[in-house]
Amino acid sequence: MRQVGILGIGQTKIDEHWDRSLRDLGVDAIRAAMEDGGRITCDGLFVGNMLSGISNHQDLLGSLLSDWSDMQPVEAVKVEAACASGGAAFRSALMAVASGELDSAMVVGVEKMTDSGSAQITAALATAADADNEVDQGVSFVGLNALIMQRYMHEYGWKHTDFAPFSINSHANAVHNPCARLRNRITLEQYQKAVMVSAPINILDASPIGDGAAAILLVPIEDLPDRSKIIVCGSASFTDSLAIHDRSDAITLRAAYRSAKSAYQQAKVQANNIDVFELHDAFSIMAALSLEACGFAEQGQGPRLALDGEIEPDGRIPICTRGGLKARGHPVGATGVYQLVELVQQLRGECGATQVEDAMTGMAQNIGGSGSTIVTHILKKTVI
Numbered sequence: 065m066r067q068v069g070i071l072g073i074g075q076t077k078i079d080e081h082w083d084r085s086l087r088d089l090g091v092d093a094i095r096a097a098m099e100d101g102g103r104i105t106c107d108g109l110f111v112g113n114m115l116s117g118i119s120n121h122q123d124l125l126g127s128l129l130s131d132w133s134d135m136q137p138v139e140a141v142k143v144e145a146a147c148a149s150g151g152a153a154f155r156s157a158l159m160a161v162a163s164g165e166l167d168s169a170m171v172v173g174v175e176k177m178t179d180s181g182s183a184q185i186t187a188a189l190a191t192a193a194d195a196d197n198e199v200d201q202g203v204s205f206v207g208l209n210a211l212i213m214q215r216y217m218h219e220y221g222w223k224h225t226d227f228a229p230f231s232i233n234s235h236a237n238a239v240h241n242p243c244a245r246l247r248n249r250i251t252l253e254q255y256q257k258a259v260m261v262s263a264p265i266n267i268l269d270a271s272p273i274g275d276g277a278a279a280i281l282l283v284p285i286e287d288l289p290d291r292s293k294i295i296v297c298g299s300a301s302f303t304d305s306l307a308i309h310d311r312s313d314a315i316t317l318r319a320a321y322r323s324a325k326s327a328y329q330q331a332k333v334q335a336n337n338i339d340v341f342e343l344h345d346a347f348s349i350m351a352a353l354s355l356e357a358c359g360f361a362e363q364g365q366g367p368r369l370a371l372d373g374e375i376e377p378d379g380r381i382p383i384c385t386r387g388g389l390k391a392r393g394h395p396v397g398a399t400g401v402y403q404l405v406e407l408v409q410q411l412r413g414e415c416g417a418t419q420v421e422d423a424m425t426g427m428a429q430n431i432g433g434s435g436s437t438i439v440t441h442i443l444k445k446t447v448i
Contacts, residue, residue, distance in 0.1 A: 065162045069285040069295045070443070072101020073405045078245040078276035078393035086120045086176035086275075090129045093277035094172050101281040107166040109133070109140035112153030112173035113397035116142075118188045119180040129172065139166070146192035147346065148301075148432030149173065150400025151439030154280065155299050161282050168287075173401030174277035185273060189396070192433045194307035206270060206347070208308060208434045210262040213349040216315045217264065220364035224264045227348040228255040229370035231268045231390055234345060237377065238387025240417040243402075245274045245393035269348040274393035278401040280408070294411050298327030298427075298442030306436045317350075319438035320357035320429060327427070331442040335359035338442075339423040340410050341381055342403040344431040345388045354429055355381070358440075377418045385410060385418045400430030404441060411445040 074096025076089050084092075090111070098104060111125040122128065126140030145152035150173030157169035177185055189205045198208060216222070231250060238244035250268060258266040285293055302322040305311045311318070328334055335358060343358075345351040352366030360381045361369050374380040386392055386406040389399060407426040409415050423445070430439045 066164060067285045067295055068158055068161045068282050069288045069293050070280055070408055071283045071288060072097040072099070072103065072281035073279065073408050074100055075243050075278040075402060075405050076276050077243045078274040078395055080178040081176070081275040084275070086116060086122060086174060087128055087132050089176060089275060089277040090125070090172050090174040091132045093174065093279035094129065094133045094170055097170065097279035097281045103168070103281060105135055106138065106168040106170045106281060108138055108157065108160055108169040109135055110153040110157040110169060110171050111140070111142045112150035112171065112401055113142055113175060114144055114146055114149050115175060115177065115188050115396065119185065120176050125174070145437050146432035147344070147396045148400060148430045148437045148439050149397040150402070151428070151430030151441065152301065152400070154401060154404060154441065155301055155439055157282050158296055158299055161284060167284065169282045170279060171282065171401055172277055172279040173398030175395035175397040176275045177273040177395060178275050197307045197309070204262065205434070206265055207262045209347045209349060210265045212308065212314055212434065213264050213347070216349060216352070219315060222367050225252070225256055226367045226371060227269065227352065228252050229375070230345060230348040230351045231255060233370065233375055234384045234388040234390035237385050237418045238391030241386040241392060244387040244391055245272055246387070246391040265347055271346045271389035271394035274395045276393065276395040276398050276402070278398055278405045280401060280404055293446045294408055295444050295446060296441060297444045298331035298440070300326035300330070301437070301439040304436050306433060308434055315353065316363065317353045317357040317435045317438065319435060320354055320431070320440070323438050323440035324358040324429065327440040327442045331444065333425060333442065337425055338381065338427045340385055340407065340420045340426045341383045342385070342406055342426070342428040343383050343388070344399070344429055345384055345390050346394055346431065350431060351383065358429065377420055382420045385415060385420060400428070400439065403428040403430060404443070407443050411443060
């Protein structure tokens with residue numbers, strides 16, 4: 065297998081893009097990544113998306129975006145893994161280039177969610193849960209995560225306010241990200257007074273939906289500029305039971321543990337070698353569980369890292385340095401690609417006030433469902 069690196073990145077601001085269609089957003093990100101990489105075409109297109117058939121009445125995104133990006137007749141396909149669609153699309157493109165089947169591949173994650181009503185989007189997101197055994201019983205996707213958080217708080221004795229630093233950190237970092245949706249700081253008092261969505265999850269525990277697209281151009285490392293190379297050195301994807309009640313432990317992300325362990329082995333690193341971690345904080349409980357599953361905290365002690373300031377840009381394990389899902393926004397099928405674009409920005413030293421000093425190794429973890437599909441990638445910067 066060939067080593068693969070990242071030649072170009074592009075992204076749009078996450079927002080309510082009333083004047084832009086799904087295809088417009090996807091094309092904007094693709095063209096930005098092409099320009100950044102100094103290319104005008106590539107050999108394949110992999111599109112991460114979850115909801116286009118429901119919210120936009122449009123499938124066959126590979127054909128659509130290859131056409132409007134002037135890429136035809138390249139191979140092009142949509143990859144769906146719920147909220148992990150972006151990470152899964154990146155992994156598919158990575159394997160295509162690593163195997164030698166393609167000499168370059170564009171990954172684009174795109175989602176257009178705000179044209180649909182909240183009830184429609186809530187129902188659409190619930191398709192990432194078990195239709196027979198969870199959704200048909202009346203539980204929403206946020207409700208499932210609330211049950212996980214309730215159980216976690218019961219088992220380990222944490223209070224709801226102990227999770228506030230996760231959201232506060234994400235919002236503080238998003239202030240400095242021009243592509244973030246919520247570029248405002250929040251306080252502990254605001255967190256405590258926030259409207260409850262599904263107890264114990266309040267509105268400031270939950271990430272906002274949005275419209276947006278992010279893109280990455282992958283090539284063999286010999287095609288990267290000589291001065292510095294950002295290499296994909298770890299990639300793994302594992303699954304767990306779709307329904308939470310089928311898992312042996314509802315408050316342990318087993319797929320996160322397995323995918324992180326495999327990615328660490330491939331990259332020849334350990335958790336303490338990771339300089340920055342873009343985790344999947346769709347809900348604050350998921351931030352805590354991811355930190356534990358990936359070896360940054362003991363089981364049941366994830367909130368302690370946040371309370372002690374260890375997740376901030378100058379902390380022991382900086383997370384969500386561009387706002388995370390909580391404040392950057394969560395256009396679900398695009399999120400995994402946004403995470404990787406942000407890692408590249410960190411490794412390039414382009415993150416300004418939230419730049420992690422001397423960042424050389426970064427990890428991104430993208431979660432589909434309530435922990436049923438988890439994709440982990442590790443990037444390294446090498447200087448020639």
